[in-house]
Amino acid sequence: MTLILTASELQALADMPGTITAVQRAFAGLSRGTAVQPAPDSLVLPSSDARFLPMAALSEAEGLASVKLLADIPANQLASLPTQRSTIMLVSQLTGETLAILDGKVPTRVRTAAASAVATKLLARPGSTTLGLIGAGSLAVAHVEAMLAVLPFDKVIVWSRSADTVSVFCDEVGHHRLNITRASSVREVVESADVLCTLTPAIEPLVRGEWFRPGLHVNAVGSRPRPDHREVDTTGMVRARVFVDSLATAKAKSGGLIIPVAEGAMSFEDVKGELGDVAAGTKEGRLGEEDITLFNSVGIGLQDLAIGRLLYDAALNQGIGTHVELNN
Incomplete structure (x- = not known):
């Protein structure tokens, strides 16, 4: 079963201290070689200034692979729409099962601030x-x-x-x-x-x-x-x-x-x-x-994976979100 989590549901689950710890662990894993973070591609068409960035990551410690698709569309501002939108998919490292699909707004904001906190703590x-x-x-x-x-x-x-x-x-x-x-x-x-x-x-x-x-x-x-x-x-x-x-x-x-x-x-x-x-x-x-x-x-996508693990586990513990059988 795949768990679908909306922005409002994720807002209630976000935990800054836990995210800071998870992001620091993810950064260290990247250095030690227990996590993989490829450079992202940037998908662009000649007809538009919009960019689409698939941000992938893999972590042994978290038992997950993930990808966030980030849409960066400056022209949305003219229509009073968000200029950046994203969706995160979490996949089991062991079985390949799609565990969760998350709206990216709340995780991106929280993990970005958490990364700054890790840098501040260390530097x-x-x-x-x-x-x-x-x-x-x-x-x-x-x-x-x-x-x-x-x-x-x-x-x-x-x-x-x-x-x-x-x-x-x-x-x-x-x-x-x-x-x-x-x-x-x-x-x-x-x-x-x-x-x-x-x-x-x-x-x-x-x-x-x-x-x-x-x-x-x-x-x-x-x-x-x-x-x-x-x-x-x-x-x-x-x-x-x-x-x-x-x-x-x-x-x-x-x-x-x-x-x-x-x-x-x-x-x-x-x-x-x-x-x-x-x-x-x-x-x-x-x-x-x-x-x-x-x-x-x-x-980087590894930050999304780190907070995604926390949010997914918290949602399961609290019974939040909608379960969907994608294989049906």
């Missing part, structure tokens, strides 16, 4: 207390929850082009009793933060590396998976010790990395490692208090 200064957010939408709300699970932040400074979006953000995170500052510029956020999360679908860089203070950690999260989109400029990438979720994936679809390499300002060999290497203890992350570290987060 940020332990004494970090000020969280900076560029962007104030639902992903920013998820990042606050994730960041508080790994470090004792007491201040948040946030910027968005939309004052209304910032107001909604403040309402949604108000129960955390944080000292929240509404910044007047991106630069104000960057120069104030101990940990900076960039969460916008920017095409051209919003964040300048010349604004980076010694000791900063950056989670560059928001840009679309396209080689010409980025949030952080070349100077920022060059100044930082850069880590990625998957080097093969970053080489294929991260403008944040591809553009500085094309400009000759850095090479792919300048990337210090994959985050899983730090999680597995095979490579060093932050070397000192003054280091600037940066997690270039593109998003």
Whole structure:
């Protein structure tokens, strides 16, 4: 039987601390060779700017193979539709049975924030207390929850082009009793933060590396998976010790990395490692208090597999979802 889980059902099942643990375990598995994460293909037709990305993964620890089909359609914005939609399929590693089909909205948001939390846990200064957010939408709300699970932040400074979006953000995170500052510029956020999360679908860089203070950690999260989109400029990438979720994936679809390499300002060999290497203890992350570290987060299918395992198990335990016999 295959379990079908909708977005509203998944929202009730999401568990941030558990997801952080699962995502860190998945990253370490990739480094140790007990998980497989191929570079994704990007399916494009000449007649459209839409891209379709099948994101596959396989994990021995989780006993699953998975694939998420991500549809990235910028033109949807003109019709007031989501510009990204996705569906995740979970398959038993042992039998090949299709165990579950999940709407991808909630898992993608939660696992993305969880990956930033893992990077922050492994790369940020332990004494970090000020969280900076560029962007104030639902992903920013998820990042606050994730960041508080790994470090004792007491201040948040946030910027968005939309004052209304910032107001909604403040309402949604108000129960955390944080000292929240509404910044007047991106630069104000960057120069104030101990940990900076960039969460916008920017095409051209919003964040300048010349604004980076010694000791900063950056989670560059928001840009679309396209080689010409980025949030952080070349100077920022060059100044930082850069880590990625998957080097093969970053080489294929991260403008944040591809553009500085094309400009000759850095090479792919300048990337210090994959985050899983730090999680597995095979490579060093932050070397000192003054280091600037940066997690270039593109998003990989193994993260979807990790949270998919949690959500599937929780749904079975709580009797949530709809069972369908696909073989009939």
